[in-house]
Amino acid sequence: MLKKIANILFSTRLTGALFIAFAAAMAIGTFMDAGMDTSPTPYSRKIIYNAWWFETIMALFVVNFSGNIVRFKLWRKEKWATLTLHLSFIFILVGAFVTRYIGYEGMMAIREGATENTFLSQKTYITTYIDGDYQINGQAQRLVRHDEVDFSPRLNNAFEADTRYDQTDISIKLIEFIEGAEEDIIPDPEGENYLKIVEASDAGPHNHFLKEGQVQNIHNVLWTLNKPTDGAVNIMFTDSTLTINSPFDGEFMTMATMETRRLVKDST
Template identity: 70%
Template sequence: MQKKIANILFSTRLTAVLFIVFAVAMAVGTILDRNMDTSPTPYTRQLIYNAWWFEAIMAFFVINFTGNIFRYKLLRKEKWATLTLHLAFIFIFIGAFVTRYIGYEGMISIREGATESEFLSQKTFITAYVVGDYKKNGVLQRYNFQEEVDFSPRLTNSFDETITYDNIPVRFKLKNFIAGAEKDIVPDETGESYLKIVEAGNGMP
């Protein structure tokens, strides 16, 4: 039984199947992200790149290439070229796992001749502060709430978390997600009156 499983895991047929599925998945992800500002988007991250099956493909790649090194006795001088190819793929997929679980993704703008020590993280969070009359040792307590999310207008977004502040449950629930939302004044006949002043640079009219 173990030999049969090993023959499947270390077979060149499995290698070919993994390459085909991997290539198709990458192509689909690229097509789904066309005309987007960035790639990958939350949609393709959840659908493909962060999906368990995509990570399973890379794990099977590592198992397959590692097994082939010993199965075909590649640890020999005359097999160094094939061994190098197998090791290269193994390190590529290990690097992908490191990037996925340990690395950071983000954007940074560096002008010519300038240096930067901060970057804008790719991750997004829901952040809230709960402030009430709850005191501890005479000090007013504030509850800081932060949860990582990955919303997209192409996904069925949901978020529902409940915390406890001074033994009182506080619920955070997503009502609607609006991509690229900006805070602005919306005209309404029944609304309040506001005066909007627009200035040029340096406060000059």
């Protein structure tokens, strides 16, 4: 029985079948990601690259190549070229397993002449903040959870998590995944007035919404809209004009005209 299993696992027919299956899976994955910004995508990772059957193919490759080394005595001098080929495949596949289960991947943006020591991980997470009345030494406690997910608009995404805050059981469940969702303002003639501030940074643009009559802390700088406050960046507007008074020097851009101007502190 064991001999029959060994003959199957170490056969050249299995080698050929594995190569065909592996190549077909890679080709299908490539077509699945056609037109996407990155590859692999969560969709192809879920369906192919992180699927159990794809990893089984690679594991069978390692077993097959290792068995053929012994079966054909490839360590003999006249077969060193073939041995090198088999060992190369084995090391590549073992490296793939190490990358899959131990390593990590991501993207690093490095500007010319700059040095970086951080990168954006390929992994994505759902971060949950749970606040309540629970206190320790008079300090309100916040429960923070980070759950790794890999959502795609082309998948039937599902996520559920159970946790406990003080003496309260809490359940978290995904209702719907919307790709590229972001907070924005919906115009309403009967609504309140907001000013949309677009912040430019190395990580890309980020929106802030400043409500009329409120003081808002944005990155430790106070901003107001029609509510003059000492020490804050005060923005005032009427039906036809928009003015800004800042305790700091700076620059601003008018998005409609792309015109950049210098802002002098304590001036309007």
